Amino acid sequence: MFLKKITTAVAISIAATAAAQAAGHSSCGIDAGRVNIVGNEFPAIQTVGAGAVACANDNVEVKTNLTADHQKINVAGMTSNPAEYTSAIVANSSIVALMNEDVIRPLDDLVAEYGQDLKKNQLITVNGKVMAVAFMANAQHLVYRADVLEEAGVEVPTTYEEMLAGAKKIRDMGILENPLGGSYKAGWNLAQEFNNMYIGHGGEFFKPGSAEVDINNEKGVATLTMLKSLSEYMSPDFLTHDSNATNAEYRAGNVAMMNMWGSRAAGLVTEEGVPQEVVDGFAIAGPMTVAGGDTPATTLWWDGWTVAKNISDEDATATFKALTKAIEPAILDDAEVATQAVWLIDGYEPTEAAKGVFAAAAANSVPYPMVPYQGLLHSALGAELSDFMQGKESAEQALADVEAAYTAAAKEQGFLN
């Protein structure tokens, strides 16, 4: 009996694989080659990865390695010749590391030959050459609890000052002890919140036309002061909260307002076990401004795929075709896929969950800078700001530390003398 079950299961899975391969063979139009994709792991990228894997057939091997640690392995995995990964799924921050190391190839010839269906605004060009194909947009924006705000008589904030006042009111009324949430985990997340707020204050990260950092100024201090004020309305553990932990706080009903990634908003309250009032009160709005500025305190992001430089033309073509197939407009027919992201794909109709990202783009938010040394500053911010957030040093000292840490790293990397 047991053996019979196993035999049946094996037979079914073989049949399914064969069917998938047959389907893949017929629709992706790849004759031969090797495809191996490395990338982040959130739902929209899972969809793209699965779409590419469906192109596998007897002559074409398609593998994916989707992990939150993709940035730690993509450069190394694409440096060798031939490269292990034929494609890396990246964002506007992480493509810089690949371009710095010169491991991705221009896609102009492949776009001309096989990419007729791609929209022009999907093509990421650097110095006139297509270096990546974007498939989704992302931004951080306000996520709030409509029921809590209503109970407290707080308007939906459009500025961080209003958010602070609202948080104070909610706490004073005794509705929530720590009404604000935020991914302020020391490291990448905290640095990103600094970037958002600094851009909102109209700050420039570098002296014009150079790699010399310039953040220890009034705007930098104002940025840190605002981050500190906000953190006083957050869970005392905020320095350990990344976006997963912040979302968990929101789901648990402990948070009334937070600045959260659009890509995470759609799935925020669809998980099991979220209290009904959180599900009902879930609402999103555009990003907020700060200090009377016009530019929202957020950054715009795209996610897209690249093709490795150190691979054969056959593999490059196979990779390009498989990934183009994976982001074809037909994937949006699946209602769940359509809500997974703000797709840049032809025929995408914004869903309710996409409102925040669209508002961010409409309000002239700026994209995260694609500068070769931005990543070094991001790391320096992540490592040096936590002392200030704990009240152990002044804002000026923290910013001076960031500048010193960045300068040491930039000298090592040859961006500064």
Add this chain to the structure above:
Amino acid sequence: MKHKTFFWFFLPTALAMLLFIAFPIISVVIQSLFTPHEAVLLTVENCGPFGCTTETSIDQEATAALKLAEPLGRFAGLSIYLDRGHLAVNEVAALWSGRESLGGFFDGLKNLPFYRAMYFTLTYTFVVTPLLIVLGFAIAVGVNSLHRHLKGLVIFFSLLPMIVTPLIGSLILFWMIDSRGVLGSAIQFLADDPDLSLKASTALTWITLMVYGVWHSAPFAFVVFYAGLQTLPQDTLESAMIDGASRWQQIRYVVIPHLMPLVTFVALIQLMDNFRVFEPIVGFNAEAHATSLSWIIFNDLGGETRLLSSAAATSVLTIIGVAILLSPVLVRTWRDFNAKT
């Protein structure tokens, strides 16, 4: 053993050590002395879904030519070791000449990544190592005096903390000490302070990490000491008993001297292990409060731009640190060895 026999006997080990220990160390030393080439930058127009912007990019052709000419990069000498991310000689000198008090000087040192990491690493090493030896010894003596039917079960449970993968073990504890977790709530109740959070205060985070360190490593000391106890000379023990030695005196004058070489062994291994403390810092998300040299290496390699030279320099400093830390124990072992022969 004849020299020839010894040579052939030792050859495979020597080759493996050369391949897996010596060569990587040489490679790391070389990498720490070189840095990437100066970047040739050019201004480009980048376009994407959000429009076009003028930004800086790296001139790949010019950089490729530089790389071809000198594949190792620029020779930097010891400059990476001396920069702010490592020994920070200039910063330390400035702190020293500008000091108002010795306390102020040390506070300034703690603001520099290397010294901040050393401060935690050394405190951790010198608190955790003795504690885990004492605890491991106590467990070993306790288990040894149990009834033989109970021993197997107790040994199994005492070993569990060591069997759990460090990262997983620390993650589990991380959630348990959350202010809404089992342990976190219990501590809040005991301290009668509903706002107490182990993760928000540096002192409490350090204590948590050290308690974790002892919890995780004590089983290792226990196993070694327990094995040692099985070789305890019963004659000596019995004559001590006949002489009227109390249980404490038996332990003090018979058991401990017998186990002393093992204490040296455990101390050696654990000093080395604790100096490389890493997993609990990641598992407990404690980088805002505590960093270590290993964590700095991880952080250098995990950023969007990898700092290979910096990570290599920190690795060499870690090796030097371990060597310094182990030197007293090694010297002692060497003396014992000479005394015996």
